[in-house]
Amino acid sequence: MSENEQSHETASPEAAADEDAADEGNSSGMIAPRDFDIPYRFEVTAKSNDLHAKYGDLEDGAETGDIVSVAGRLMLKRGQGKIVFGVLQDGGGRVQIFAQAKTTPDFEGFSKLMLGDWIGVTGEVIKTRRGELSIRPNEWTVLAATRRAFPDKWHGISDPDTRYRQRYVDMWVSEESNAALRNRSRIMSLTRRWLEDREFMEVETPIFHGIASGAMARPFTTHHNALDMDLFLRIAPELYLKRLTVGGFEKVFEIGRVFRNEGISTRHNPEFTMLELYWAYADYNDVMELVEQLVSYLAMEILGTTTITYDERELNLAAPWKRATMTDLIAEHTGLELSVDMDRDELAAIAEEQGVDVKNHYGTGKLILEIYEKTTEAQIWGPVFVTDYPKEVSPLSRDHRSEPGLTERFEAIVAGRELCNAFSELTDPDEQLARFQGQEADREAGDAEAMGMDLDYIRALEYGLPPTGGLGIGMDRLVMLLTGSTTIRDVVLFPTLRPEQGDISPVASQLGADDSGDTAPGSQT
RNA sequence: GCGCCUCUAGCUCAAUUGGCAGAGCAUCGGACUCUUAAUCCGCAGGUUCCGGGUUCAAGUCCCGGGGGGCGUACCA
Numbered sequence: 001m002s003e004n005e006q007s008h009e010t011a012s013p014e015a016a017a018d019e020d021a022a023d024e025g026n027s028s029g030m031i032a033p034r035d036f037d038i039p040y041r042f043e044v045t046a047k048s049n050d051l052h053a054k055y056g057d058l059e060d061g062a063e064t065g066d067i068v069s070v071a072g073r074l075m076l077k078r079g080q081g082k083i084v085f086g087v088l089q090d091g092g093g094r095v096q097i098f099a100q101a102k103t104t105p106d107f108e109g110f111s112k113l114m115l116g117d118w119i120g121v122t123g124e125v126i127k128t129r130r131g132e133l134s135i136r137p138n139e140w141t142v143l144a145a146t147r148r149a150f151p152d153k154w155h156g157i158s159d160p161d162t163r164y165r166q167r168y169v170d171m172w173v174s175e176e177s178n179a180a181l182r183n184r185s186r187i188m189s190l191t192r193r194w195l196e197d198r199e200f201m202e203v204e205t206p207i208f209h210g211i212a213s214g215a216m217a218r219p220f221t222t223h224h225n226a227l228d229m230d231l232f233l234r235i236a237p238e239l240y241l242k243r244l245t246v247g248g249f250e251k252v253f254e255i256g257r258v259f260r261n262e263g264i265s266t267r268h269n270p271e272f273t274m275l276e277l278y279w280a281y282a283d284y285n286d287v288m289e290l291v292e293q294l295v296s297y298l299a300m301e302i303l304g305t306t307t308i309t310y311d312e313r314e315l316n317l318a319a320p321w322k323r324a325t326m327t328d329l330i331a332e333h334t335g336l337e338l339s340v341d342m343d344r345d346e347l348a349a350i351a352e353e354q355g356v357d358v359k360n361h362y363g364t365g366k367l368i369l370e371i372y373e374k375t376t377e378a379q380i381w382g383p384v385f386v387t388d389y390p391k392e393v394s395p396l397s398r399d400h401r402s403e404p405g406l407t408e409r410f411e412a413i414v415a416g417r418e419l420c421n422a423f424s425e426l427t428d429p430d431e432q433l434a435r436f437q438g439q440e441a442d443r444e445a446g447d448a449e450a451m452g453m454d455l456d457y458i459r460a461l462e463y464g465l466p467p468t469g470g471l472g473i474g475m476d477r478l479v480m481l482l483t484g485s486t487t488i489r490d491v492v493l494f495p496t497l498r499p500e501q502g503d504i505s506p507v508a509s510q511l512g513a514d515d516s517g518d519t520a521p522g523s524q525t
Numbered sequence: 526g527c528g529c530c531u532c533u534a535g536c537u538c539a540a541u542u543g544g545c546a547g548a549g550c551a552u553c554g555g556a557c558u559c560u561u562a563a564u565c566c567g568c569a570g571g572u573u574c575c576g577g578g579u580u581c582a583a584g585u586c587c588c589g590g591g592g593g594g595c596g597u598a599c600c601a
Contacts, residue, residue, distance in 0.1 A: 028570095029535025031552075061559095078564090081557035100558070115551070130559050152536040152550050154562045159532090161593045173536090217600065262600055263526085272601070357598095411601095418601060449599075474601040488601095498592070501574095 029149040031114060036142040042120040045069045049092030051125060051133060058127040070095060070135055071120040071143060073172060074113050076153055084111045088121065088135075089172065097121055098134035110140060116150035116172075118143035147507065164495050177490065180483040183302055184491050187479050188255065190301050191275065194294060200251040200277060205240035207233060207257070213452040214238030214396070215472075217260040220270075233259035236472065237276050238396065239457045242425060245278050245468050246460045253277040255475065266487040267417065270496045273475040282469035283424040284408045288385050291412055291420055291471065292319035295383075295478065302482045310415050311486055313381065321383040321412065326372050329386060333376040340364045340390050340405035361445040365390025365405065378416040385410045389423075395435040395451055396470075397423035414481060422471040429461035 046068035055064065072090030074097075084107070086097035097119075101107045113119065123137040151157045156173035163170040163177065170177050192202060210229070212219035214236035222231050237254050244252050258274045279286065299306045299317045306318040327338050336350060347367045348358050356370040368390050380386070388400055389409040397407035408424035426432050436453040443450035479491040489495040 029551085031535095076562070078560045078562095079557080080560055080563075083558050083560075085560045085563080087561080096561080098559080102558090128559050130561080132559085132561070134559095149535040149551055152538095152562090154550070155537040158537070159593080161532090162536090164593095215601085258601090260600070263598075265597095265600090266595085268600065274601080421601075472601080477601065501591070 031145075031147050031149060033147065034145045036145050038143065038145075039120075039141055042071050042141065042143055043069055044071045044120070047092040048072070048088070048090050048095035051095055051135075052093065055125055055127070055133055058125075058133065060127055060131040061129045062127045064125045066125045067122065067138070068125055068135065069120060069122040072118065074115060074117045074119055075150075075172070077111075077113065077115060079111055085134075086110075086113070086119075088119065096128070096132045096134040097123075097140075098126065098128055098132075098136045099140075100136070104137050105139060110137070113142070114146055114149075115153060116146035116148070118146075160489075161497075164489055164497055165500060167494055180479070180485050180490050181493060183483050184479045184493075187298055187302060187482060188273075188475065190298055191294065191475075192255065194297060195253050195277065198251070198290075200253045200279075201249060203241070203244060203249070203252050203254055204256065205234075205237045205244075205254060207259075209234045211452040211454045213454045213457070215258075215260075216449040216451055218262055218448055220259045220261045235260050236274065238470070238472070239454055241276055241278050242465060242468065242470070243457065243460045245280050246463055246465050250280040251278070264496065266489075267477065269476065269488050269492050272488070272492075275471075275473040275475050277471045278425070279469045279471075280466050283467060284387075284410055284422055284469055287422045287469040287471050288321070288323065288410060288412075289319070291385075291422070291473070292317075292321045292383070295412075295419075298478070298482060308482070308484075310481060310484060313415075315381065315383070315415060315481075317383060317414075321385055323385045323387055323410075325388040326368065326386050326390075327388075329376050329380065329384070330368070330372050333379050334371075336371070338368050338371065340368060340392075359445070361442060361447075363392045365392025369393045377413060377418075380413040380416060382412070382414040382416075383419070384413050386413055392438070394423065395439055396426055396432075398426045398428075399431075417477060418474070419477055419481070420471060420473040422469070425465065425468040425470045427461065427465040427467065429458050432461055433458050 048070060051068065051070070058064065070088060070090060072088045074086050075089045075094065076085075076087035078085040082101040084099045084104075086099060087094050088097050099107065099110050104110055120141050120143050121135050121137045122139040123135045125133070126136050127133050151169060151173050157163050157166075157170055163174065167177075171181065172178075196202070208222070208224070208231040209219075210231060212232040212235050214234070215238065217235040219232040219235050222233065223229070224231055236258055237256060241252055241254060253275060255273060255275045257271050259271050261270065262268065264270065277290075279290075296306045296317050296319045299308060307314060307316050309315070324332070331337050334354070338347065338350070342364055344364050344367070347364050348362070351358050351362075351367045351371050354371050354374050356367070356374050358367065358370075362370070372386075377386075387408075387410040388403060388406045389397065389411075391397075391399065391405055391407050394407040394409045397409040400406040400408050409422070411421050412419040426435065436451065436458070439451040440453055476488050476491055480486070480488060483491060485491050
């Protein structure tokens with residue numbers, strides 16, 4: 001690139017003499033428009049963290065003669081008369097800009113930059129006498145002039161509402177937010193590569209489903225006009241992925257958004273990211289090994305260790321993880337020896353004693369699950385593979401090879417929370433049909449989350465599904481674990497919130513009052 | 526859904542029993558050639574979330590509404 005493209009002796013910002021705008025600057029946090037020539041591109045040759053890595057050992061006062069171009073946001077500024085110290089933050093970190101009056105073009109303009117302005121700086125890598133690695137600008141240019149005051153340079157934003165609504169600011173002023181969100185991206189990327197290295201193939205299945213099935217949850221409903229039909233946003237990709245196994249894709253996975261119309265909490269966002277994986281010829285034991293290896297690999301890559309601290313407690317993610325059956329864990333935590341073969345009413349009485357709200361249609365399997373969730377699950381720090389779930393609560397899992405009434409299903413519990421759900425898949429169409437019918441009965445008994453009957457899926461099974469191990473991992477929760485986040489909103493870029501009311505943008509308010517109300521973009525079709 | 530908590534300047538926070546709405550940072554003006562949240566001097570900045578009520582007087586108390594947080598229920 002030529003010098004002309006990125007460098008112009010920056011025009012002094014002619015603050016608009018508009019008095020309204022000036023008033024705004026004080027009362028609303030708005031900054032009057034400033035007049036800069038903004039280039040169309042800027043050639044960056046160095047990132048701050050690379051500079052620290054390369055030049056960290058320079059002696060105080062050293063000059064390198066090396067010219068670099070950096071770009072980012074001006075986060076701090078310290079005027080010192082004929083020197084201005086700026087701190088530029090880019091995608092990697094921060095580096096100081098050492099601007100002297102005698103060497104800096106338009107020094108006056110530089111000293112008037114606002115915190116939050118984007119700038120591009122070209123200059124020599126030096127270390128100041130006081131030992132701070134710096135760029136001494138030969139050229140600089142504004143890349144974006146902020147129209148809004150940045151948050152407190154020390155405290156940042158603490159109001160959670162503002163952090164989630166204005167993530168684009170939170171990301172700059174909260175290092176923890178920034179790191180967690182970047183690590184989320186790395187975890188997704190590492191997971192994909194790890195699976196691809198094991199010959200799993202990534203696929204994309206429909207998000208619009210005619211039937212809400214594959215999990216137990218309330219769906220979101222929408223409508224397609226041309227087909228004049230209601231559709232559900234998927235609650236799980238499971239049944240489509242197993243159709244692909246029927247179709248001969250032996251190792252498939254999907255990482256995608258699923259939608260559940262349920263409560264919002266520190267562990268729940270209405271849309272969240274699920275990894276599902278199907279592995280022909282494998283069983284749930286194979287899947288357990290895969291999970292513990294994947295998670296310990298990710299911990300090593302992200303944190304450099306498998307011994308992590310979460311919620312102030314230590315957690316060892318190194319493989320292999322403990323395996324224990326649900327009933328053994330209940331016995332361990334409560335002393336209760338339970339079995340799906342017990343008398344239903346006897347079990348119901350025990351469940352009531354444990355505080356379970358027993359419904360009439362609950363069988364022994366559902367009662368055991370309820371007792372487990374009430375007494376045991378949250379107590380498990382883990383990681384533990386909880387195995388052998390009752391058949392009654394596992395409509396897609398294959399019967400246990402040796403334990404009647406149970407299935408070959410497991411969940412991994414880490415820090416008292418479900419991290420994944422997996423099983424040896426049910427492959428028999430007659431049995432699957434019977435399980436769906438059981439779900440229909442539950443629905444009629446008032447269970448709004450019962451699984452929908454999917455006859456095309458039954459037809460697919462009629463063509464033959466080989467033995468298959470399947471897995472679903474809540475990726476948001478995995479990211480929480482590996483980033484130390486105790487709320488899912490800290491690992492979701494834009495968590496679901498109620499829409500904001502009122503005057504959000506003074507810039508938009510300049511539009512005619514008639515235009516600003518209910519005419520949302522896209523509302524006309 | 527329900528319960529508890531919370532909302533004050535652009536940001537972070539004060540304001541005693543109900544008694545003149547304040548500070549730091551940012552902004553604006555000034556000083557300063559090695560700062561590190563620079564420092565120093567000065568100016569300005571408010572629908573105390575919204576709407577009612579009680580009171581001589583409401584940021585504060587009461588009622589209703591809204592946003593958010595936490596817990597709980599459902600769930601991953």
